[in-house]
Amino acid sequence: MKKELLKKLPKVDVLLKNEELKELILSEGKEPVKEAVNDVVESIRQDVLNGVITDEISMDKRISGIIAEIGTKASKEDYSTLEGVINATGIVLHTNLGRAPIPRRLVKKLSDCLSGYMNLEYNLEKGARGERYEHIEKIICEITGAEAAMAVNNNASAVLLMCSAIGKRREIIVSRGEQIEIGGKFRIPDIIKRSNAKMIEVGTTNKTHLSDYEDNITDKTSAILKVHTSNYKVVGFTDSVEREDLVKLAHKNDIPVIEDLGSGVLVDLSRYGLRHEPTVQESVAAGVDLVSFSGDKLLGGTQAGIIVGKKKYIDMCKKHPLTRAMRIDKMQALLIAEIFAMYRDKAYAVKNIPVLSMLTASKEELTLKAKALKERIGKLPANVSLSIIDTENLAGGGSLPDEVLKGVAIAIEDSKVSANKHTANLRKADKPIIARCEGNSTILELRTIDESEFEIVADICRKEFK
């Protein structure tokens, strides 16, 4: 019987001459269609061999729908292995999962602009060449209180640029307590070395005093660098110098203070139940001459390294040849301008920028979300138990390192299948879900699952836990 059925399989080259598929080739390209034809024919063959298709009626039925099946497959076929995933880890700034999700209204604006041209470097009023940074500078200055601003591709490049433009083969003073590695080989001493400036280390790991800086300022000093120790904390007998004092000392000696602020918070997080994180505005107000921070950490936007500060020093950065090598593209320019505009109303920003709304979500809100998702999942078989549990979440991305957030999760335990197997399967779902195991439970953290994703999460869970 199998042999008879297999004889009915259409030939690939015959299929490719089908009129509908010829049209599909025009819209999707030849390769994806050819691949889809091969895949579909092969999958029917396998179904026959494995006894899924056992008689002529079901064989004929499957073959009569073959063109449609190929069409669906070809238009779904995707060469890119990049895809959207559901973050059920509870880690808000998950560097492996692309850090900050972009606010929806920005995505809409971006998609409206991207398929056509943009006035990226064109001044519509003058009808002449414009400046890429003009679109972002005014709004960044308005929000941060800085005199001038610019942006490069990410904060790592921003730090390298600042040290290169200001350091100029002279000396940069850094505290030993701030010689950090951020991860991905980004180490402050290496960056300074690359910038061709000489690093002068002062103080000790746990204590650096103002006099440590003062004693090391010479006529070779080009700047004092301050670094936010984002992802680690020295606790106990510690001391570091206040920004204001550092600025006073530096300015008395006619040198600037530059600061790598890391995350770049624009709102006072302590007003939302989190620990206070130094804001960009505080650095600017303290008189720091150049401050850099990431665009996709607590700011909640796209990857970028934003630099704000005194015009004199921003101009030195803008003129530096590295700026061209690190420049932002049109997507980043648009997203930076738009995310800063959202901060005109701080409460609005906290509510509508996903990173901030997720970070500030209370335990009560998360519990409500957990109940809603549980309801959507509905009844599961007897071997599966679902419960709502208290957990602990992290901000991630080197931000708020010692802040443990109260989390709420759904824990699903299956007496027949291991949680390891389940989490592996969830990663392979149509929309991959990234969850963790705890004992034999699969844990889905509500903090990082958006309500708009509930339906698909519930759907996938029902299929997985059976």
Ligand SMILES: *Cc1c(COP(=O)(O)O)cnc(C)c1O
């Ligand atoms: C994250 C971080 C960086 C690197 O920023 P990217 O935008 O990821 O390049 C640099 N410095 C500090 C202090 C950071 O926290």
